Amino acid sequence: MTTAVWWVRRDLRLTDNQALCAALARAEQVIPVFVLDPALLAENEAAEKRVTFLFGGLQALDESLRARGSRLVFRRGDPRDELTVLLTETSAEAICAEADVWPYGAQRDARVAEELPLHLTGGLTVHPPEAMLKADGAPYVVFTPLSRKWKALTPPEPRDILPAPERIATPPDVASLPIPTGPTLLSEVPFPPGEVEARRRLDAFLVGADPPAYRYAETRDRVDLDDTSHLSPYLRFGMLSARQVAAMAGLARELAPDEEARRSVDTWLNELIWREFYQAILHHFPYVLERSFRSSLQAIPWENDAAAFAAWCEGRTGYPIVDAAMHQLTQTGWTHNRARMIVASFLVKDLLVDWRQGERFFMQHLVDGDPAANNGGWQWTAGTGTDAAPYFRVFNPVTQGKRYDPQGAYVRRWVPELASVPDRFIHEPWKMPAQTQQSVGCVLGQNYSNPIVDHAWARERALAAYAKAKQDLPIEQDVKRE
Numbered sequence: 106m107t108t109a110v111w112w113v114r115r116d117l118r119l120t121d122n123q124a125l126c127a128a129l130a131r132a133e134q135v136i137p138v139f140v141l142d143p144a145l146l147a148e149n150e151a152a153e154k155r156v157t158f159l160f161g162g163l164q165a166l167d168e169s170l171r172a173r174g175s176r177l178v179f180r181r182g183d184p185r186d187e188l189t190v191l192l193t194e195t196s197a198e199a200i201c202a203e204a205d206v207w208p209y210g211a212q213r214d215a216r217v218a219e220e221l222p223l224h225l226t227g228g229l230t231v232h233p234p235e236a237m238l239k240a241d242g243a244p245y246v247v248f249t250p251l252s253r254k255w256k257a258l259t260p261p262e263p264r265d266i267l268p269a270p271e272r273i274a275t276p277p278d279v280a281s282l283p284i285p286t287g288p289t290l291l292s293e294v295p296f297p298p299g300e301v302e303a304r305r306r307l308d309a310f311l312v313g314a315d316p317p318a319y320r321y322a323e324t325r326d327r328v329d330l331d332d333t334s335h336l337s338p339y340l341r342f343g344m345l346s347a348r349q350v351a352a353m354a355g356l357a358r359e360l361a362p363d364e365e366a367r368r369s370v371d372t373w374l375n376e377l378i379w380r381e382f383y384q385a386i387l388h389h390f391p392y393v394l395e396r397s398f399r400s401s402l403q404a405i406p407w408e409n410d411a412a413a414f415a416a417w418c419e420g421r422t423g424y425p426i427v428d429a430a431m432h433q434l435t436q437t438g439w440t441h442n443r444a445r446m447i448v449a450s451f452l453v454k455d456l457l458v459d460w461r462q463g464e465r466f467f468m469q470h471l472v473d474g475d476p477a478a479n480n481g482g483w484q485w486t487a488g489t490g491t492d493a494a495p496y497f498r499v500f501n502p503v504t505q506g507k508r509y510d511p512q513g514a515y516v517r518r519w520v521p522e523l524a525s526v527p528d529r530f531i532h533e534p535w536k537m538p539a540q541t542q543q544s545v546g547c548v549l550g551q552n553y554s555n556p557i558v559d560h561a562w563a564r565e566r567a568l569a570a571y572a573k574a575k576q577d578l579p580i581e582q583d584v585k586r587e
Contacts, residue, residue: 106131106132106133106198106199107132107133107134107196107198108132108133108134108135108136108195108196108197108198108276109128109129109131109132109134109135109136109197109198109199109200109201110128110135110136110138110188110191110192110195110197110199110200110201111124111125111128111135111136111137111138111201111202112124112138112140112184112188112200112201112202112223113137113138113139113163113166113177113202114139114202114203114205114210114343115203115205115229115341115342115343116203116228116229116343116346117159117162117163117165117166117299117300117342117343117344118166118269118300118303118343118344118345118346119166119169119170119173119269119270119300120266120267120268120269120300120304120346120349121228121266121267121346121348121349122203122228122267122269122346123203123226123227123228123267124201124202124203124225124226124228125137125201125270126226126267126270127201127224127226128199128201129270129273131198131199131201131224132197132198132199133274134274134275134276135175135273135274135275136178136191136195136197136275136276136279137166137170137175137176137177137178137273137275138177138178138179138180138187138188138191139163139177139178139179139180139284140180140181140182140184140187140188141179141180141181141182142182142183142184142213143181143182143183144183144209145209149468151469152468152469152470152471152474153288154290154291154294154438154470154471154472155438155471155472155473155474157288157289157290158290158294158296158298158338158342158438158472159298159342160284160285160286160287161289161290161297161298161299162298162299162342162344163177163179163284163285164284164286164298164299165298165299165300165301165344166299166300167284169269169300170273170275173269173270173271173272173273174272174273174274174275175273175274175275176275176281177281177284178191178279178280178281179281179282179283179284180281180282181282184213184217185213185216185217185220185221188200188217188221189220189221191279192221194279194280195276195279198222199222199224200217200221200222200223200224201224201225201226202214202223202224202225202226203225203226203227203228203229203343204225204226204227204228204229204233205229206229206234206384206385206387206388206477207387207476207477208387208391208394211388211391228343228346228347228348229343229347229384230347230380230381230384230385231255231260231261231347231348231351231377231381232255232258232381234384234385234388234389236258237251237254237255237381237385244385244386244389244390245382245385246386246398246491246492247491247492248378248379248382248492251378251382251385252375252378252382255378255381256378260351260352260355261348261351261352261355262352262355262356263352263353263355263356265348265352266346266348266349266352293436293437294437294438294439294472295335295437295439296335296338296339296438296439296472298338298342298344299344300344300345302339302344303336303339303344303345304345304349306334306335306336306339307334307336307345307349307350307353308353310334310335310336311334311353311354311356311357311370312353312356312357312360316357317332317333317334318334318354318357318366318369318370318373319357319361319362319365319366319369319370320332320366320369321333321369321370321372321373322365322368322369322372322373323369325372325373325443326443326508326509327443327509327510328426328429328430328441328443328444328509328510328515329509329510329511329512329513329514329515333441333442334373335439336350337439337473337475337478338438338439338472338473340380340473341472341473341474341475347377347380347381350377351374351377354370354373354374354377357370358370358371376442379478379481380475380477380478382481382492383477383478383480383481383482384477384478386398386477386481386490386491387476387477387480387481390491393480393481393484393490393491394476394480397484397487397489397490398484398489398490398491399488399489399490401574401575402487402488402489402496402571402574402575403574404574405459405489405570405571405573405574406570406573406574407457407458407459407570408456408457408458409457409458409459409462410456410457410458413456413458413557413558414452414456414458414462416554416557417431417448417451417452417456417458417463418431418435418466419431419435420432420435420519420520421554421557422451422554422556422557422558423534423535423549423553423554423555423556423557424451424502424503424506424556424560425506425513425516425520425523425531425532425534426444426447426502426503426505426506426509426510426515426516426532427447427448427451427502428516428519428520428554429444429510429515429516429518429519429520430444430445430447430448430519431448432519432520433519434448434467434470434471435470436519437472438470438471438472438473439471439472439473442482443505443509445467445482446482446486446500447500447502447505447506448463449463449482449483449486449487450486450499450500450502451500451502453483453486453487453567454499454500454563454564454567455499455502455558455560455563455564455567456557456558456563457563457566457567457570460483460484460486460487460489461483463483464479464480464483467479467483488571496568496571496575497568497571499564499567499568501560501564502532502560503532503533503560506531506532507532510532512528512531513526513528513531513532516531516532517531520553522547522552522553523547523553525545525546525547526545526547527541527545534547534549534553535549535555535556537549
C-alpha cells in the first residue's frame with residue numbers, strides 16, 4: 106500500500122498513538138488529517154475555551170509533524186464527505202483512526218465505514234470497553250468490581266509505550282485549509298495546549314522532585330492547594346494517552362519512598378480508572394446523555410427556578426465555596442473535582458434544579474469537558490447514575506468549605522469581595538455582626554449576596570422530592586467518592 110490516512114480526532118499526539126502507528130505500518134506515505142465537523146462545532150459553540158484549546162492543540166501537532174517532514178491537513182465539513190474527497194484526491198487506500206465511545210462518534214464512524222476503508226484502533230482508554238465485561242458478558246455498572254477487573258489485566262509499562270516516529274512521509278501537494286489560529290487562550294486559562302506541555306505536567310506530577318503524586322491521597326480534596334495533576338484537558342484531547350499515564354503511574358509507584366507514597370499513587374490511578382469506567386458506561390448505555398441511568402429516579406419533581414439557576418451560574422448564591430468554584434470555572438475553564446461535586450450538589454439538592462442543566466453549563470465552560478466524565482460526575486452527585494451517591498446524600502456547603510478550604514484561601518482568591526472577612530466567618534459571612542461587615546467592607550446584600558436558600562430547609566425539600574420520585578427498585582451500593 107502506498108498511502109494511508111491518519112484521521113486525527115481525540116488523539117492530538119505522536120507518542121503512543123495506535124492509529125498513527127497502524128497507518129505507518131500499512132503504507133509508505135501517511136496523510137494526517139483533521140476534519141472540523143460543523144455538527145460538533147455547533148454543539149460546542151458556547152465552549153469557546155475548549156474549542157480554542159483544541160485549535161491550539163492542532164497547531165502544536167502540526168508543528169511536531171512538520172519537524173518530521175509531514176504536516177497536518179485541515180478540512181472542514183461532514184467527515185464522510187471530506188474523507189471521500191481526500192481519498193479520491195490522493196488515492197489513499199486506508200483510513201486509520203482511534204475508536205470513539207461517544208454515541209455521535211460511533212454513529213459517524215459507522216457511516217464512514219459503510220463507504221470507506223476505515224480501520225479503528227484502541228487508544229482512548231487503557232483497556233477498551235469491550236474488555237471490561239463481567240464473566241457473563243454484561244457491562245459493569247459499579248466502579249469497584251470494574252476497577253478490580255481493570256487492575257487484573259496486564260498494565261502497560263514504560264517500555265510498552267509506542268515512541269513518536271522520527272519521520273513521516275506525507276505527499277506534499279495535499280490541499281488544506283489553514284488551521285484556525287484565533288482566538289488565543291486567555292491568560293486566566295492555565296493550560297498551554299500541546300503534547301509537550303502534557304508530558305511535562307505528567308512528569309512533574311509523578312516523577313519530579315518531591316512529586317505531588319506522593320501526597321495525593323492526603324491533599325487531593327483540598328481546593329486551596331495546587332496538588333492535583335491538571336492533566337484532564339490533555340487527556341480529553343489525547344495530547345497524552347491513558348496508557349502513558351498508567352505506565353508512568355506504575356513507574357512512580359516503583360520509585361515511591363514508602364507505603365504512604367505508593368498508596369497515594371494508587372489513589373490517583375483510581376481517578377484514571379473512574380474515567381475509563383465512565384467511558385465504558387457511555388459506550389454501553391448511551392441514553393445516559395439524555396436521561397437518568399436509574400429508572401427509579403426518572404421523575405424527580407424539579408423546581409428549575411430560572412433566577413436561582415442564574416445565581417448559581419454567576420456565583421451569586423451567598424455560599425462562598427459555591428461562588429468561588431463557579432467564578433473559577435467561568436474564568437479559567439477548570440475547577441477542582443471536589444469543587445465540582447460541591448457546586449453540583451448545591452444546584453441539584455439545594456436548588457432542586459435538574460442535573461442536566463448543570464451538566465450542560467459545565468460543557469459550555471470546561472476546557473476538559475468530556476461527555477462521559479461530565480455526565481458520570483453529574484449523575485453521581487445527583488444520585489441518578491451508575492454507582493451513584495445515595496439520593497439522600499446532600500453536601501453541606503458550609504461544612505465542605507471548612508473541611509477543604511480551612512483558611513478560606515480559595516474563597517478569598519475567587520471571591521475577592523470576601524478577602525478581608527475574618528477566618529471564622531469566611532464560609533458563613535451572614536454570621537458576621539453588622540459592625541464587622543462594615544469594618545471589612547463586606548456588607549451582606551451590598552458587597553456580597555445573602556444566601557439564596559436555607560440549606561437545612563433545602564435539604565429536607567430535596568429528600569421529599571426524591572422520595573416522591575423513587576420507586577421500589579433495588580439500588581446497588583458501593584464505596585463512595587465523597
